[in-house]
Every structure is written in C-alpha cells, then in structure tokens.
Amino acid sequence: MTTIEAPARTGTAEPVPAALAELAAGRPVVVLDDREAHLVFAAAHATARLVAFAVRHTSGLLRAAISAERADELRLPPMTSADDRRGGAVHAVAVDAVAGVTTGISAADRARTITALAEPRTAPDDLARPGHVVPLRVGSHGVLAHRGPAEAAADLAALAGLSRAGAFDQLIGLDDPTLLAPAAEARAFAREHGLAVLSIDDVVAHRMRRDGVVRRCAEARLPLAAGTFRAVGYRSLLDEHEHLALVQGWPEGSSPVHVHRECALSAVPGAAHCGCRRRLDIALEDCARRGEGIVVLVRGDMTSGTCPATDPRGQHLADLLAEAITTDLRSSDRPTSAGRTGVYARGHA
16 A cells, blocks of 8 residues: 655644645545545656556546646647537646656656656757646636636645646545545545645635735725715726625625626616626625615626626635735724725735
C-alpha cells in the first residue's frame, strides 16, 4: 500500500493558508465541492510516489489544470470543438513527456509528464500527442469566473507560489471504491492521512479578499418611481462590465439585498414574457419602504434572448459580483460626496 507520510497537524480556522503551505511542501490536499471531493497537488511537485498515492485513492484519471494561455503556448488545443461545460475548464489533447518516459502510464511516467506541464521551459516539441495525462485549459480568472475543481487546483498552485498548474482527481469511497467519496468520507480520508481539507468556496473567498472583484467608479443620487436611491457604479475586474447598486440608507449586515440580472425580455414595453421587471420594481419598493437595503443590477449577456430566471448560466458570476459589491458597501466609510472611489478587497490577505 502506497502512503504519504503525514506530519503532525493541528486544527486551523483558516483552511486556505494551511493548504497552501502543504502544497508548497509537495503534499496533496483534499478539496471539497458540492457533491464531490478531489485530491489536489501542485503539478510542479509531482513525484512517482505522489502520483501512485493519488491513483490508488482516486478514479485514476489524473488531470493537470493549466492556464489556457500556457496551453496555447504548448500547442494543446481543446480535445473537441464542442464546449458543453459552459465556461468551465476545457479538456485539451492528452500528452506524454518526450524525455524520461517509457509507456507513459506508470506513476513515474505520469509524474514526469505532469511536472513537464508545470515547467516554464517546456516547449511544444517536449510533449508527445496523444498521451496519458489530460491537460485542462483553465481561464485566467480561475474560480472567480468558474467554480470548478480544475480552476481551484490551478489557483491553489499559483497561490502557493508555484507554477499555475495543479493535478487533481476525484476521491473514491472508503466503504465502496466503486463510488465517489462523499464529503464525510473525504474528511475521514484526510484525517487518516493527515491532509489539509478546504472547499472550493474557501478558495473563492480567499481570492476575493486577496485580488478583489470590483472597483467602485462613481456615485450619484437617482430619483426613481419607488423613491430616491444612492446609485453606486462598479466595474467588474472579471468581465469589464459596469454594474450598479441602488442603495437606501447605510446598509448593515441585516439589510436586505436583492440581485437583479439584466434581462432583455423585461425591457420590452408591456412585455409579458417574464416577471423580471416586476420583481425589480417590488425589490425597489421594498427597500424604499424599509429605508434601507441594496438592489444590485448585474449586467449580463443581452444577446441570448433568454430570461435569466430560467437560465442558470452566469449565476455564479452574478452571485460573486453581488457579494463583492454588498461587501464593499457594508464595509466602506460613509461617502462625503458624490464620485468617491474605492476598491473592494483593499489589500492582500
């Protein structure tokens, strides 16, 4: 049985820094998602022993998450032209390292290939195609743009001070290895092997604090039918769109927050296609009646002709932007004049 020796560990209230220290030291961590658990390690630190440990306790399909830009440099196009993952990481052509491998499937060979993908000096001709390691092309904004295990693996490797390349695979069940491990079994596995545990939400929160998501641009008083609101404009650092917060009072943690995603159908005069406009009016009236609250207007794709209420695409980004905007509004000092600027996440955690 292959094992990874575990150092003595103590509990921590900050899971991300603990996980980053482990990754930087060449050890794997367990990353939890809503329904799955993944074993993640930095591609730069891949070894035969670490890969063997991962293969034994996961499905065995080790993948290496790298940036789409690096994949282009290595001439690793998407495996297929069909993109049905809606913004998530895209599978690229499988590869083997050219030097130092035999069949390509052994733990030592796959470790060599994974480290080659993380090595900045690797050139396209240093990789053979097809191979036994599947790279995943990850967007530049990582978990901030898409909440997935590939994005989390790449982001964690970069946050640990290493190349933005992370290897990962799904953990299998402790009681039934034919099934994937649920969160409870994944935590038990982590305790048994002394591994750090964190969730993708932890990575998202850490990156929001560290890197920021929105920048406050302008502020003005805006008379509406429901009442006069403080309109605060923000520019997203993720999609470069401008978003708007309509504010009543000086919101605290208990103040209501309504999030409205831009909807082309609701802008049609007299439209009965959806209830987006009516829900927006009700939210504004609610805030005006209370004398406090926030209505966040999130711009989106106005070309699809689909009501956001019936289309889940873009919901993660909308929620992320709304959280960043409300956090900024609740934590900022009361402005003394229109046009005051500020930045959400004013520093690095």
